Amino acid sequence: MEPSIRWASGNNRPILMIPGPTELPWPVLQAMSQPPMIQYDLNFDLNILEPTTLALRDVFQTSEGEVILMPGSGRTALEAGAISLVEPGDRVVVIVAGQFGLLMREIMIRVGAQVTEFAVEWGQPLDLQRLESFVERVKPKILTLVHNETSTGSTYPGEAVGAIARRHGALFFLDTVSSLAGIDVNTDAWGVDCNMTGSQKCLAAPLGMAVVTVSGRAWQAMERRTRKATSWVYDLLRWRDLWVPVSRGGKVPDGSPRRQPVSIPTHLTLAMQAAVQLILDEGLTHRFQRHAVAGRAFRAGLDAMRLELFPDPSIASNTVSCFKVPNGVEAGSVVKQMRDRCGILIGTGLDRFRSTTLRVGHMGMTANPLYVLPTLSALELALRDLGYKCEPGAGVASAQAIFAEGTYSPT
Numbered sequence: 001m002e003p004s005i006r007w008a009s010g011n012n013r014p015i016l017m018i019p020g021p022t023e024l025p026w027p028v029l030q031a032m033s034q035p036p037m038i039q040y041d042l043n044f045d046l047n048i049l050e051p052t053t054l055a056l057r058d059v060f061q062t063s064e065g066e067v068i069l070m071p072g073s074g075r076t077a078l079e080a081g082a083i084s085l086v087e088p089g090d091r092v093v094v095i096v097a098g099q100f101g102l103l104m105r106e107i108m109i110r111v112g113a114q115v116t117e118f119a120v121e122w123g124q125p126l127d128l129q130r131l132e133s134f135v136e137r138v139k140p141k142i143l144t145l146v147h148n149e150t151s152t153g154s155t156y157p158g159e160a161v162g163a164i165a166r167r168h169g170a171l172f173f174l175d176t177v178s179s180l181a182g183i184d185v186n187t188d189a190w191g192v193d194c195n196m197t198g199s200q201k202c203l204a205a206p207l208g209m210a211v212v213t214v215s216g217r218a219w220q221a222m223e224r225r226t227r228k229a230t231s232w233v234y235d236l237l238r239w240r241d242l243w244v245p246v247s248r249g250g251k252v253p254d255g256s257p258r259r260q261p262v263s264i265p266t267h268l269t270l271a272m273q274a275a276v277q278l279i280l281d282e283g284l285t286h287r288f289q290r291h292a293v294a295g296r297a298f299r300a301g302l303d304a305m306r307l308e309l310f311p312d313p314s315i316a317s318n319t320v321s322c323f324k325v326p327n328g329v330e331a332g333s334v335v336k337q338m339r340d341r342c343g344i345l346i347g348t349g350l351d352r353f354r355s356t357t358l359r360v361g362h363m364g365m366t367a368n369p370l371y372v373l374p375t376l377s378a379l380e381l382a383l384r385d386l387g388y389k390c391e392p393g394a395g396v397a398s399a400q401a402i403f404a405e406g407t408y409s410p411t
Contacts, residue, residue, distance in 0.1 A: 008343030017375045018347040019150045019178060019320045019361040021200035021207045024271075028205060031274040032267045039263050049264060052273040056211060059180065059203075059279055060195055062187040065213040066248060068239050069272065071265055072210035074177035074198030076234070079107055080212055081173055081194035083229050084222055084236035088112030091140040093170070095131070095161070098122050099151035099350045100175060104144050111230075116140070122353075123152045123311035123322070128160050135168045141221075143170040148179035151350040153322030153359060154311040155183060162190035171218060177201060180211075181279050182291040182319040182363045193218040199268070202291070202319055204364030205275035208268045212236065219249065233262045291318045293406030294367035298360065300402045301376040301395035305383070310349070310357050319363040322349060324356060326388045331358050334382050341385075342378035369403045 008014070016023050037044055053067040060067065070076065086092065092113040094105045097120035108115045116138050120126055135143060143165040147158045158174055165172035171193040176185050180195075182202030187195045192215065199209035214236055222229075222237040229235035242259040244250025252258050279287060295318030299309065302323050310322040325331045331348040332355065339345050349357030362372055376395040383390070 006341050008339070008341060011343040014339050014343050014345035015371065015374075017344055017360050017362070017366060017371065019201070019359050020198075020363065022202075022204055022361060022364040023366050023371070024206060025204055025275070025278055025365050027274045027278060028271045031270040032206065034267065034270055037266045039266050040260065042257060044264075044266060044269075045258055045260075048266070048269055048273060049260075052269060052276060055273070055276045055280060057213075059276060059284070060187045060213050061185065061189070061284070062195075062213055064188050065192075065195070065215050066219075066240065066244055066250075068212045068214065068236060068243075069264070069269065070210050070212075070233075070239070070262060071208060071268075072198075073200070073207060074175070074196065074210065075103065075107075076210035077177075077196035077198060077212045078104060078175060080210065080231075080234040080236055081196050082107050082111045082113070083231045083234045085142065085171065085194065085218060086111045086113045087225055087227065089114055090142065091116065091138060092142045092144065093118055093135055093138055093140040094144045095120060095126070095146070095156075097124075097126065097152070097154065097156065098146065098149035100146045100149055100177070104146065104173075104175060108144070113142075123154055123315075125312055125315050126156050126161070128157070128164070131161070132164050132167075135164055135170065139168065140170050142173055144173040144175070146175040147185065148176065148183060148317050148319060150178040150320050150359075151322070151353075152311050153309070153317045153320045154315045155179065155317045156315065158185065158192070159190045162192060166191045171221060178317075178319055178361075178363070181287065182367065183317070184284070184288045187213055199272055199275075201361070202363045203272070203275050203279070205272045206268055208265060209272055214240070216249070235261075289406075291363065291367045293402065294362045294369075294372055295319065295321065296406070297369070297399040297402035298362055298372050298376065301372075301399035304394040304398035305376075305380060305390040310353070319367070320359060320361050322357055322359045325358055326383065329383065329386050329388055331355050333386055334358060334379070337382035337385055338378045342374075342381065344375055344378045346375065346379070369400070372403075373399055
């Protein structure tokens with residue numbers, strides 16, 4: 001029977017509980033309402049763009065690497081790293097544990113790399129011993145990992161993989177699109193040479209900016225190229241030479257005007273500046289704890305509703321939950337029911353799991369009981385309307401218990 005009340009009536013848009021883009025904090029929205037400015041004006045360079053990239057170094061936890069901010073998305077960041085460092089025939093080992101590992105493989109193939117795939121069953125842990133033997137045999141120039149595989153809700157051991165890359169003389173590429181600023185990512189300590197992310201997920205800024213960190217080893221590898229990168233815009237070495245001052249390893253004399261290799265969106269930079277300030281004001285330790293509690297609470301809610309996680313619980317992500325829909329229920333129907341009736345938007349799975357799994361993002365400002373609890377409630381209502389029954393309120397109650405426990409620090 002069709003439900004008679006649509007609780008979302010009057011809402012002008014659904015609440016975004018998808019795995020990105022995420023909801024935006026009010027200061028970030030306010031930042032985008034400023035009057036227009038000139039992107040090549042010295043005031044923009046010195047007072048907005050430069051402070052934002054320097055503040056992002058703290059978020060990435062790097063004092064050695066340079067942060068490059070450019071128009072685009074996480075995929076832009078991945079492609080910029082690949083175009084800048086890979087020459088035709090370079091050996092690259094790509095760890096493929098989900099849809100975004102496949103994306104990395106495709107990008108590397110297109111820039112001419114000799115790609116060797118290290119396959120991991122989707123949602124299953126990474127065998128580090130087998131990986132090390134694999135890397136030792138292939139001897140790649142670059143080893144790549146998707147830290148938080150958004151397609152499966154799985155987090156992989158970036159620090160351990162970085163150590164393997166270092167032991168075998170490989171550059172380490174890390175995709176942190178759905179983890180940076182939500183899960184602890186220590187760029188320097190993990191030996192990450194290119195750390196690549198986008199603005200619209202745990203950073204809680206609008207979609208439209210790509211962010212890349214580049215290590216000293218990566219700059220040196222770019223300088224050793226026998227030919228220039230094939231892209232004018234995405235060549236990171238060109239960014240260094242036009243933007244980074246001499247005191248930080250670039251080519252621009254300190255105090256001299258700098259040039260942006262491509263026009264930087266001023267309003268998106270203002271929004272990123274506001275988002276980064278919110279992150280640093282909160283403190284990274286607190287922010288990681290908040291995401292951990294929210295992820296644990298959401299998983300507890302799923303368990304109480306007798307819903308099964310897709311990944312092995314040992315690698316379940318704190319920013320994206322992927323879970324199986326009950327037998328007889330189609331994932332797209334759950335999404336539609338939640339959106340139309342309750343005004344909450346979640347996502348289906350990807351690729352061959354599109355009709356059998358669902359994905360929920362609890363990242364940025366939505367790693368919060370004010371968003372997680374209504375989402376669990378709406379999920380229960382939608383499943384009930386589609387014929388799946390569980391104990392009423394069990395999911396919300398279990399999540400509430402986790403939030404109550406996680407509110408108090410041991411100290």
